[in-house]
Amino acid sequence: MAFLADALSRVKPSATIAVSQKARELKAKGRDVIGLGAGEPDFDTPDNIKKAAIDAINRGETKYTPVSGIPELREAIARKFKRENNLDYTAAQTIVGTGGKQILFNAFMATLNPGDEVVIPAPYWVSYPEMVALCGGTPVFVSTSQENNFKLKAEDLEKAITPKTKWFVFNSPSNPSGAAYSHDELKALTDVLMKHPHVWVLTDDMYEHLTYGDFKFATPVEVEPGLYDRTLTMNGVSKAYAMTGWRIGYAAGPLQLIKAMDMIQGQQTSGATSIAQWAAVEALDGPQDFIPRNKEIFQARRDLVVSMLNQAKGISCPTPEGAFYVYPSCAGLIGKTAPSGKVIETDEDFVSELLEAEGVAVVHGSAFGLGPNFRISYATSEALLEEACRRIQRFCAACR
Numbered sequence: 001m002a003f004l005a006d007a008l009s010r011v012k013p014s015a016t017i018a019v020s021q022k023a024r025e026l027k028a029k030g031r032d033v034i035g036l037g038a039g040e041p042d043f044d045t046p047d048n049i050k051k052a053a054i055d056a057i058n059r060g061e062t063k064y065t066p067v068s069g070i071p072e073l074r075e076a077i078a079r080k081f082k083r084e085n086n087l088d089y090t091a092a093q094t095i096v097g098t099g100g101k102q103i104l105f106n107a108f109m110a111t112l113n114p115g116d117e118v119v120i121p122a123p124y125w126v127s128y129p130e131m132v133a134l135c136g137g138t139p140v141f142v143s144t145s146q147e148n149n150f151k152l153k154a155e156d157l158e159k160a161i162t163p164k165t166k167w168f169v170f171n172s173p174s175n176p177s178g179a180a181y182s183h184d185e186l187k188a189l190t191d192v193l194m195k196h197p198h199v200w201v202l203t204d205d206m207y208e209h210l211t212y213g214d215f216k217f218a219t220p221v222e223v224e225p226g227l228y229d230r231t232l233t234m235n236g237v238s239k240a241y242a243m244t245g246w247r248i249g250y251a252a253g254p255l256q257l258i259k260a261m262d263m264i265q266g267q268q269t270s271g272a273t274s275i276a277q278w279a280a281v282e283a284l285d286g287p288q289d290f291i292p293r294n295k296e297i298f299q300a301r302r303d304l305v306v307s308m309l310n311q312a313k314g315i316s317c318p319t320p321e322g323a324f325y326v327y328p329s330c331a332g333l334i335g336k337t338a339p340s341g342k343v344i345e346t347d348e349d350f351v352s353e354l355l356e357a358e359g360v361a362v363v364h365g366s367a368f369g370l371g372p373n374f375r376i377s378y379a380t381s382e383a384l385l386e387e388a389c390r391r392i393q394r395f396c397a398a399c400r
């Protein structure tokens, strides 16, 4: 009898974590490495949020909480959906998890049976297919293209849907491409979904607050209220409030699904950390002036990186609407010889040669299901980004 579960053979470790680990190892050996792999803001959590956590400790809010979250946070979440997305949810229709990751996992765990298909546009966040596979479902990938700014075409969504489709996973702004769908672009997709009433929508709005210029964020149920009864709208405090380590994510959706997710969570982690939940109440209800300030900083970094990458020989980099990632193509370098003498055959080769030659750590696009591209996280200082892009330019110029 095998000791490890069969389910483990269906998943692979996170490529983004592997890149960060490799960069750390090289640094420990004394190499000058710039890590552009991490998916978290480099800002500190705002002071008012930290204070809310300290106050919660001092008040003795250090005990188990209800599985789906403290009532105060669930009310704050319902208010957030009304205020920012014009969506009506009662507190009972919300659930708090240990990060958005747990919300997604429990939604799949609560609904997937063997053979159920989950449509995932590529490039995708690395965890979606692995979670689906762990929960016994089958990921069905639909490619996008750089020409279409990595946005899914309605006809491609239509073709991917079968009688076995249980979920369509939607993520805008996207990790890894930064692509964000306008109201009209999203409407083209929701029109398709309206024709297939058996398909549920899992929308991952984690990067909602990170969009640039005059781009206006839209979420599926806001665009098509007809999807209300079969959509789980997921969000969290990690990215917008620089709270990745606090581990608070949340969602709202039909009561039947929320109750099923609550049941799973009750036999798993129970309620998320009490102190972090109180901090999240302050994040959602407190001053929001932190967000536009950070957006301005991110936008300046995005513009710098896009401009410098487009000056690198063989690289072409579209300007994404949101998140803190760019997803340039390295197609112009495939077939070229790196300074080490190795021929670059894939985006994975490109990324590892770049790391060896110039000490810049980025993540290969094939890990996100679409290449030859690579992902750069620009959630780091402008000075480091400038230096990293200069090194990328030098590396590309040295490839023959």
Ligand SMILES: Cc1ncc(COP(=O)(O)O)c(C=O)c1O
Pocket: 039, 098, 099, 100, 101, 102, 125, 171, 174, 175, 204, 206, 236, 237, 238, 244, 247, 248, 249
């Ligand atoms: C698209 C996307 N969804 C969800 C998450 C999970 O966020 P958390 O578990 O920190 O709330 C991430 C984090 O990287 C992400 O990029």
